[in-house]
Amino acid sequence: HKSVNAVLAGLNAGLARCFSRRLRSPVNTLRMAIVQRQIAPFYQPFMDARSGQIAGIEVLARWRHPLYGYVSPDVFIPLAEQHHLIVPLTHLLMEQVVADLQHQIHRFPLGTYICINISAQNCLDPGFECDSRDMVRKLNANQSHVVVEITERHPLHFTPQLSEWFAALRRANISLALDDFGTGYSNLAYISALNPEFIKIDKLFVSQIGVSDDTRLVDSLIDLAKNMHLKIIAEGVETKAQADHLRNKHIDYLQGYYFSKPLSASELIHQVAAG
Ligand code: C2E
Ligand code: CA
Numbered sequence: 001h002k003s004v005n006a007v008l009a010g011l012n013a014g015l016a017r018c019f020s021r022r023l024r025s026p027v028n029t030l031r032m033a034i035v036q037r038q039i040a041p042f043y044q045p046f047m048d049a050r051s052g053q054i055a056g057i058e059v060l061a062r063w064r065h066p067l068y069g070y071v072s073p074d075v076f077i078p079l080a081e082q083h084h085l086i087v088p089l090t091h092l093l094m095e096q097v098v099a100d101l102q103h104q105i106h107r108f109p110l111g112t113y114i115c116i117n118i119s120a121q122n123c124l125d126p127g128f129e130c131d132s133r134d135m136v137r138k139l140n141a142n143q144s145h146v147v148v149e150i151t152e153r154h155p156l157h158f159t160p161q162l163s164e165w166f167a168a169l170r171r172a173n174i175s176l177a178l179d180d181f182g183t184g185y186s187n188l189a190y191i192s193a194l195n196p197e198f199i200k201i202d203k204l205f206v207s208q209i210g211v212s213d214d215t216r217l218v219d220s221l222i223d224l225a226k227n228m229h230l231k232i233i234a235e236g237v238e239t240k241a242q243a244d245h246l247r248n249k250h251i252d253y254l255q256g257y258y259f260s261k262p263l264s265a266s267e268l269i270h271q272v273a274a275g
């Protein structure tokens with residue numbers, strides 16, 4: 001009967017449409033990108049505020065899409081978080097960081113910080129603990145110092161298991177930085193629960209310096225961190241006026257376009273070799 005064939009054909013077409021739509025959905029494109037290693041680490045140096053020397057580098061994910069070019073992590077990190085792809089993505093990045101730096105780390109100043117951004121989903125993952133130990137070992141524990149940056153923009157669920165997970169990292173000589181300080185939830189609760197070594201003052205506050213004469217907000221965030229004996233990294237430093245203001249406030253480290261944009265691995269190595 002003709003209608004059976006018609007129904008089958010319709011079903012097939014529907015399935016095909018459904019399938020191709022699925023394949024082309026952003027999350028499937030991201031899944032493919034992870035498998036095909038289209039996501040690579042870039043590196044933004046940050047400076048010792050006093051000496052001006054490079055003190056560390058932050059690893060920032062970059063997606064080089066074959067058609068769309070660079071896709072911002074502000075787009076694909078939330079997507080990865082929503083679809084539980086952060087764990088494989090972080091694993092891929094850490095593998096590449098080791099490959100990029102393993103034979104180059106001797107060019108960097110002793111004790112250079114290597115900062116990795118993590119999401120709430122990385123917490124409690126034993127695979128991350130493993131990868132970060134591997135990184136510490138392969139990047140020579142004396143030559144570099146691995147730091148994990150955790151943002152306070154997303155809520156963390158503080159449990160004894162979470163404290164133990166962070167304690168295990170600390171035992172492996174991995175430090176903790178509280179990222180985006182001042183923008184998220186209950187900063188003080190985060191500080192007392194996580195006991196970080198560093199805080200990163202968000203660029204939102206740094207950008208106020210030089211725009212308005214009122215620097216009370218950024219100044220009091222700095223004072224707060226200093227009173228708690230935390231090392232401070234200011235991010236998003238774009239002008240000399242901002243760098244000067246922050247140096248006058250005796251901030252430890254400065255990061256931003258004024259000093260360097262995020263660089264590819266080869267650009268980073270060139271820059272370090274040059275100066
Ligand atoms: P973030 O951790 O706060 O990183 C700082 C962002 O500010 C980066 O954006 C950096 O390129 C940008 N930036 C640096 N200096 C300046 C400056 O002087 N001015 C301005 N306007 N911006 C500056 P990017 O690379 O687009 O990353 C955006 C966010 O995506 C990061 O914010 C971080 O939260 C997230 N992210 C990036 N890579 C990873 C990753 O591997 N894992 C996770 N979980 N999150 C990541
Ligand atoms: Ca960060």
Ligand code: CA
Pocket residue numbers: 179180200202203235
């Ligand atoms: Ca930040």
Ligand code: CA
Pocket residue numbers: 180202203
């Ligand atoms: Ca930020």
